[in-house]
Amino acid sequence: MPNLNDIMIMLPEFYLVAAACLLLLLDAWMKPEQRNILHWVSILVLVVGIYLVVAGQPQVTVTAFGGMFVRDATAEILKVFILLCTALIFVFSRPYMQDRKLFQGEFYTLMIFATIGAMLLVSAGNLVMVYLGLELMTLCSYGLVALNRDSQLSSEAAIKYFVLGALSSGMLLYGMSMVYGATGTLALVQLHGAVAQAGMSNLMVFGLIFMIVGISFKLGVAPFHMWIPDVYQGAPTSVTIFVGSTSKLAAFGMAYRLLESGMGGMAHQWQMMLAVLAVVSLAIGNLVAIVQTNLKRLLAYSTISHMGYLLLGLVNAGPEGYASAMFYAISYALMSTAAFGVILALARAGFECEEIDDFKGLNQRSPWMAFLMMLAMFSLAGVPPMFGFFAKLLVLQAAIHAGMMWLALVGAVFAIIGLYYYLRVVKVMYFDKPAEGLEIRPQADGFLRTMLSLNALVLLALGLYWGPLLGWCRAAFAG
Amino acid sequence: MIDTNLLQLICFYGFAAVTVGAALAVISLKNSVHAVLSLVLAFFSTACIWLLAEAEFLAIALIVVYVGAVMVLFLFVVMMLDIKMEQVREGFIRYLPVGIIVALVMLAEMLALIGVRAMHAHVMGANPATVAGLSNTAWLGEALYSQYLLPFEVAALILTVGVVVAVALTLRHRGDKKHESASEQVRVNPRDRIRVVKMAPSRPDEPTSSEEPLQ
């Protein structure tokens, strides 16, 4: 039976659930002009959440509710960054949401519920928990994408996201049910044991394939990437940034839990599958991104290629690989908050600032914003000495150590191809004449500008001084 | 004497055939209301199969929740729709090959499942409810509220989110809406609405005798 100890282990999650419910009530009783309070309280809630995660960090891996919930170093690191990203999103999106009359309490509540889902997902110790955490997170995302309900683009994106998301959940469940049928257990630890003991059967392989399809959908790996561009473009940018950062961290957590914690004994089976998916993603992501004119769409395709790189780390299937993949996921999440943060900061009422042409001559109008965007683009492209460069280096290294030299070469080639479209954005900002009649001024919110600057500068700082973070990532998988 | 096992097997195949037939009808019937009703039938026969597998609670819950509530709303919506059948059928024919391939793959997997089950027949073990000496419902309740408490609560959280999303997406505060507050109506005091006036009795004027009745 559950006891107090279980609750203490899950304290950050319980606290967030309580806080989200209270925020919901607070919103119901608050006048619309007092919404700013909600904004600050939500940020505070997340910061306290980070504190609880860090302060309650256990020395060894502990489980709660009979192994349903696992609290280990991997989950801890991912949770800190999940909460951090969501807090950044709150900071970045207030003016954007206010301009679009979307500044509602539900945005904050749903975002926090989605964050809880992400936290449960990365801590899942059971197939049921994987599924439920995923559903909690994605259900919130569907609603958030459709939040701008008067926009046709937004509704279309939500419908596509919902239908494909439901399909992929179905696939995942189907895979899980097969694995359950073959092993008779849902707990990941026992599953790991059963796989190691009984070896694999055809059924397990089928189950594995379906699970990988489900994971690929959530990560946005080609050929299961169809929803990514439309959702990135159609969703309000403040939601896109969530889909691009927090949920990618959670998806990495899910992949790790399912593939390593659960099906680790079949690593040589899924390594090859992931390698193929990685190559397809790198190719599709990088090549299609070249012809995009919409920055949000471009970033969507860039996501696909980045998820390909993340898979390069997973392909290694060893501590080094997982550490590099987690490092990559974190770096990508921070880069994507910075890039979308700039878009959010430049958008105004009735103007999304999402076409690449909108950025023409940004340097002359707002040199600092142009500089921040440049940092984000360089980091995404993997230009040394940015954060993204080292992340890429590590995953390529992991692939080489896994004995897949060819895969690392493919990754390197596409990194160079990728340079083109990231640098095009930089070129447009610095060397093109600004379009006539278009006035771009960044939002005046001082706190937003400070945090956005910090976020982008961190990309540079971590590029120069990446030792500690990598150390944590390695330590998480060392044991 | 009829062997009970054989009888069960026959029942299973009967219900399974009805389920598959109904499921096929769902995707092939022209009339969408008929298709929904076939889906109801498919649910119903699935529930019967679960009953055979001694999962009474799930079987009846399937009927109460899906047949009794979800499908009624579904039917509700389908009746409101005006679906142009030609377009739908066009898509159906076009995607039929893909559908058949997917179905065949699924079938192959299912056969693989059966093969594995035959090889590791011990995997699933005995019915845990029977082992514990409880009824199916009681055992399920025990399991849900002890072993699976956390997933159960998370599922509750998901439902809460569903409500929040539904409200966020549909509730519009419109100024021009005609709305009356029921509690205000209930609280109304008759004295505010109607005034009883005491009046002195009065008589209409007597017709004067000078007036002659009209001829």
Add this chain to the structure above:
Amino acid sequence: MGEQLLNELVLPVVYILCIAVPLILAVAMFVYWERKVIGWMHVRMGPNKVGPWGLLQAFADVVKLLIKEVILPSSANRFLYYLAPLLALVPAFAAWAVVPFDDRMVLANVNAGLLYLLAMTSLGVYGIILAGWASNSRYALLGAMRSAAQVISYELAMGLSLVCVLVLAGSLNLTDIVHAQAGGKGLFDWFWLPLLPVFIVYFISGVAETNRAPFDVAEGESEIVAGFHVEYSGSAFAIFFLAEYANMILVSFLASIFFLGGWLSPLQGWIHADAPNWVNWIWTGSIIWLLIKAFLMSFLFLWFRATFPRYRYDQIMRLGWKVFIPITIVWVLVAGCMKYFGLVLAGTGA
């Protein structure tokens, strides 16, 4: 072999007939009683021409309905049009299988009886919606839509109030639920006392589930003529009629079983006397008490009909969702606490 056949095939059929035939007769007499009661309440005579005191009026009506033509409206969906009345009737009768009339007098003493009842009562709505749709008539469709929304809303309140009963009784078996209300305090051992709000909610939801006044918007004679069965005539209409009244009687029985102690005597535990059986039932309980209780509950249906004006559609929805469901949810918690702290002990005395 012959004996087995008798036991497995013939006896159940006999039992089923033992329930169904009196039920149909009860419906006939209930219709007569309804018209009489409402007549009195309206200061009229009510039916008094056919037979002594008009007692045979219902049978005259049945004969009239059976010899009338069943009309199929143009471009109606023939299959569903004829199927709908049956879909309404079958659950209304099938639900009776688990109703315990006495300690041992029950057709199927199943463990999940309460769930089975919920399943059956939730199926009845199909008859109504399909009738509305298949008739190819606007009024019928409007009635069907109203009915579908209403029945689903009130089913929730009904289900949740039964959860309270389930919590206190600790069983889904209807016979066990009645046994759980046995005790030494007479009628104060029954569940109506600890579950009073829920009892009221349950019965009102039952009235709404059966689409009876004041919740009869599905028929709404004054707005949509007769709602879902406006196109039905003759025996098809008679079947709808039968289903509706069978459902009313069922709800009365169920309310008596869940909250009023079923066949238990209101004097249980108060009198201990060793009398012959034909007097003994007064304090030990028997089917007669159940029939009395059910009769009183069903009388309420008629009383409501003669008293209350019809609710408006949005008022019905408001009552169901904003009043009844919250009350029942709160009372589930209260019932849980009562059970946990031992304030109500299931089946203490007997």
